[in-house]
Every structure is written in structure tokens, then in C-alpha cells.
Amino acid sequence: MINNRHDLKDISLADQGRERIEWALTEMPVLSAIHDRFAKERPLEGARISGCLHITTETANLALTLKAGGADLVLCASNPLSTQDDVAAALVQHYQIPTFAIRGEDDSTYYRHIAKALGHRPQLTMDDGADLVSELHKNRSDLLAGIIGGTEETTTGVIRLRAMAADGALKFPVIAVNDALTKHLFDNRYGTGQSTLDGIIRATNILLAGKIFTVAGYGWCGRGIAMRAKGHGAQVIITEVDPLRALEAAMDGFRVMPMLEAAAISDFIITATGDKHVLDQAHFEVIKDGCVIANSGHFNVEINIPALENMAVKKHRPRSNVDAYQLEDGRTIRLLAEGRLVNLAAAEGHPATVMDMSFANQALSVAYLWEQGVDLENSVHPVPSNIDQQVAVMKLAAMGLSIDSLSPEQQAYLSSWQEGT
Numbered sequence: 001m002i003n004n005r006h007d008l009k010d011i012s013l014a015d016q017g018r019e020r021i022e023w024a025l026t027e028m029p030v031l032s033a034i035h036d037r038f039a040k041e042r043p044l045e046g047a048r049i050s051g052c053l054h055i056t057t058e059t060a061n062l063a064l065t066l067k068a069g070g071a072d073l074v075l076c077a078s079n080p081l082s083t084q085d086d087v088a089a090a091l092v093q094h095y096q097i098p099t100f101a102i103r104g105e106d107d108s109t110y111y112r113h114i115a116k117a118l119g120h121r122p123q124l125t126m127d128d129g130a131d132l133v134s135e136l137h138k139n140r141s142d143l144l145a146g147i148i149g150g151t152e153e154t155t156t157g158v159i160r161l162r163a164m165a166a167d168g169a170l171k172f173p174v175i176a177v178n179d180a181l182t183k184h185l186f187d188n189r190y191g192t193g194q195s196t197l198d199g200i201i202r203a204t205n206i207l208l209a210g211k212i213f214t215v216a217g218y219g220w221c222g223r224g225i226a227m228r229a230k231g232h233g234a235q236v237i238i239t240e241v242d243p244l245r246a247l248e249a250a251m252d253g254f255r256v257m258p259m260l261e262a263a264a265i266s267d268f269i270i271t272a273t274g275d276k277h278v279l280d281q282a283h284f285e286v287i288k289d290g291c292v293i294a295n296s297g298h299f300n301v302e303i304n305i306p307a308l309e310n311m312a313v314k315k316h317r318p319r320s321n322v323d324a325y326q327l328e329d330g331r332t333i334r335l336l337a338e339g340r341l342v343n344l345a346a347a348e349g350h351p352a353t354v355m356d357m358s359f360a361n362q363a364l365s366v367a368y369l370w371e372q373g374v375d376l377e378n379s380v381h382p383v384p385s386n387i388d389q390q391v392a393v394m395k396l397a398a399m400g401l402s403i404d405s406l407s408p409e410q411q412a413y414l415s416s417w418q419e420g421t
């Protein structure tokens with residue numbers, strides 16, 4: 001039953017959720033250290049925050065860090081299929097954090113949950129994909145005057161917000177957490193790499209060795225997925241629209257070709273572009289019988305699912321997270337996770353080890369906004385470089401790694417131009 005405190009699947013899952021949240025924390029040493037500092041210094045005392053993020057064990061640990069810092073926050077899901085229902089229950093029952101999220105919720109419930117999170121009258125927002133900020137500007141502009149700033153977790157959200165800023169439509173400053181080096185170089189690459197393969201394997205239980213595996217997009221996510229698929233023994237093909245990235249893929253040892261050619265020979269096709277209809281009707285017309293298709297990029301638009309629905313004469317669900325579409329000529333296309341992020345819908349999203357860095361950037365950026373957001377202009381801002389650097393230093397130390405430092409002679413050499421051969 002939806003109320004002002006929560007809307008979730010089953011409160012009796014709370015104990016299991018707490019166990020898993022605590023388990024994830026053991027892999028989040030940087031966020032743990034920030035939690036302990038926040039608990040002492042209370043840098044977010046009284047800050048009202050609404051967060052629209054994947055409701056996972058890792059997000060729960062971010063929420064607990066912000067709460068330890070004095071924030072009064074509510075959460076809603078940033079994707080209808082990524083919610084871990086036991087985590088939502090634990091957040092409400094054990095940690096008193098209002099949460100509006102149910103795995104498998106329909107689109108209208110998804111937007112109702114965002115509306116509930118906005119009902120908190122936030123001063124700070126946290127977003128993953130920019131749906132909360134977009135709803136705020138479209139339907140709750142009465143709240144805009146009270147907002148100090150927001151953060152954005154992912155590539156596509158940053159693109160949407162930059163487009164808003166370019167139109168003069170963005171009415172508060174937003175920090176692009178995605179663009180921190182300690183975020184996208186690790187989260188998008190190693191996180192998406194491992195968790196996407198995890199989702200595909202959990203959903204299908206098909207051996208990847210010896211299969212032809214196509215990745216659309218050779219950005220940070222695409223290269224992580226390609227690297228891990230190669231490690232499983234698959235023959236990896238990359239499709240791209242950017243010549244530079246296509247060249248990188250070729251020199252990293254992958255085959256590069258247009259999607260129309262790749263579709264005809266692939267056993268798996270995974271999109272990770274942030275773009276629309278990367279797999280479209282023309283590809284379904286030539287696609288290899290039995291091909292597994294999935295998305296690990298953006299919402300459910302990278303694969304043209306309405307076109308697939310139109311072409312199919314029959315559809316059934318042979319396993320959870322797999323829909324088999326039979327076409328008129330007898331070929332079958334197997335779509336995973338309804339075209340939503342396969343790593344979060346069919347697996348558990350990125351492992352805590354990388355979310356540690358992403359959410360350390362989130363926590364420190366939120367505190368920075370609370371302290372200094374009023375002075376920022378209404379545009380998209382980078383994570384301050386000292387925060388990014390601090391996260392790298394803390395993660396390295398937590399991993400027990402130390403590095404060399406520059407000698408005074410080396411420092412002088414690296415900042416001079418006079419010395420030659």
C-alpha cells in the first residue's frame with residue numbers, strides 16, 4: 001500500500017536485505033571511511049535529499065552514509081526493473097529511510113514513485129538517468145526555487161542535463177558524477193564489464209566460449225563488456241559510429257563491422273551506446289536464428305522493442321528474464337530483461353567494489369553542493385578534482401597498494417622545457 005513513507009513489495013524481506021547491505025559494505029572501504037567521518041562531522045545536517053537511483057545494496061550504503069552525515073533523505077527507483085525488493089524493505093524497516101520502489105513496477109507506478117520522492121521537497125537531488133530532474137522541471141516547477149543543486153550518476157543523464165543547460169532550461173547546478181575519472185574509468189568499464197556478463201549468464205546459462213558476441217558501442221561500458229566477453233573465449237565484434245573508437249576497437253584486437261553484417265552472424269548482441277534503436281527492424285530481418293539480444297546502456301530504447309513485437313508471430317518466456325520472439329519465417333530472437341539494463345535486471349548491477357568509488361564521489365559531491373552549491377551557476381559542473389583525486393588515493397590505500405612519488409629533481413624536470421637530450 002503506497003503511503004508517504006514507502007511503497008515496496010514485501011516488508012518481511014527486510015532482514016535478508018540488511019544482511020546483503022552489510023555484505024556489500026565489506027567491499028566499500030572508501031564509502032565506509034566517509035560514513036565514519038560524516039557521522040562525526042555531520043556535514044549534511046538538515047539537508048533534505050531526494051534520490052532517484054537503482055535500489056541496490058550499494059545504494060543503501062550510500063544512503064546510510066548521507067544519513068550519518070545528517071541528511072533527511074528519501075529514495076525512489078531509477079529503473080523499473082533494477083530494484084532489489086529486500087533492500088527496499090530493509091531501508092524502510094531497519095534504517096527508516098522512506099523508499100518508493102518495487103521491482104517490475106509499471107511506468108505509471110515508476111513515475112508515481114518519482115512524484116512521491118519529490119513530495120519530500122528536496123533541497124538536493126541525486127539522479128541516475130535524469131528522470132527526477134526532468135520530472136521536477138516539467139511537473140513540479142514550484143519546488144525549483146528551494147533546490148540548491150543535484151548530482152547525476154550516469155553518462156546518458158549527463159548528456160540529457162547538458163542538453164537542458166544548453167536550452168537554458170536547467171534551473172539549478174548539477175554535478176556530473178559520471179565524469180569523475182574515479183567513476184567512469186572503473187564503474188562504466190569494469191563494473192559494466194563484469195555485471196553485464198553476469199546478467200547474460202544468469203539469464204541464459206549459455207557457454208560463451210566459441211560464440212560470436214557483438215557489442216554495440218566501444219565507449220567505457222562497451223570496452224568493459226568486450227574485454228570480459230573475450231576473456232570467456234567468445235569471438236568479439238564491435239559496431240561503432242565514431243571512427244576513433246572504431247579504430248581503437250580494431251587495434252585492441254576486435255573485429256569491427258556495421259550492425260547489419262554483425263547481426264547476421266552473431267550469437268549474442270549487447271548494446272551499450274546510450275543511443276536509440278541501435279538494434280532495429282532491419283537488423284531483426286537478418287538476425288541469426290536463436291540470437292540473444294540485450295541492452296546494458298540506456299533505459300529500454302536501444303533495442304526497438306515495439307518493432308520486434310510487431311514482427312513476432314509468437315512470444316513466450318522460456319526462463320525468467322528471457323522472452324523468445326518467434327518470427328514469421330521460424331527464426332527466434334531471445335530478448336533479455338525486456339531490453340532494460342541486463343546487468344541490473346538479470347544480475348545485481350555492479351559489484352560493490354566499484355560502486356565504492358562511484359558513491360564516494362556521490363557522497364562528497366552532495367556535501368560539496370550543500371556547502372557551496374548556492375554559488376554555482378545553473379549548469380553541469382565537474383566533480384571537483386580534489387574529490388576525484390581523494391577517492392583514488394583512498395581506494396589505492398584500501399587495496400593495500402602504495403606507489404612511488406616524484407623526487408624534487410623529477411618534479412623540476414617535468415615542469416621545465418630547457419633540458420633536452
Ligand code: NAD
Binds near residue numbers: 154221273296344
Ligand atoms: P560512451 O559515450 O563512453 O560510449 C558510447 C559509445 O556508443 C560511443 O563510443 C558512441 O560512438 C557509440 N555509439 C553511439 N551510437 C551508436 C550506434 N548507433 N551504434 C554503435 N555505437 C554507437 O558512454 P558509456 O559511458 O560507455 O555509456 C554508455 C551507456 O551506458 C549510457 O547510456 C550510460 O548511461 C550507460 N551506462 C550503463 C551502465 C550499466 O550499469 N549498465 C553503467 C554506466 C553507464
Ligand code: SAH
Binds near residue numbers: 057059079156298351
Ligand atoms: N537510469 C538509466 C540509466 C543507466 S544506469 C537506466 O536505468 O537505464 C547506469 C548506472 O547504474 C551507472 O552509471 C552505474 O553507476 C549505476 N549502477 C550500476 N550498478 C549499480 C549498483 N549495484 N547499485 C547502484 N547503481 C548501480
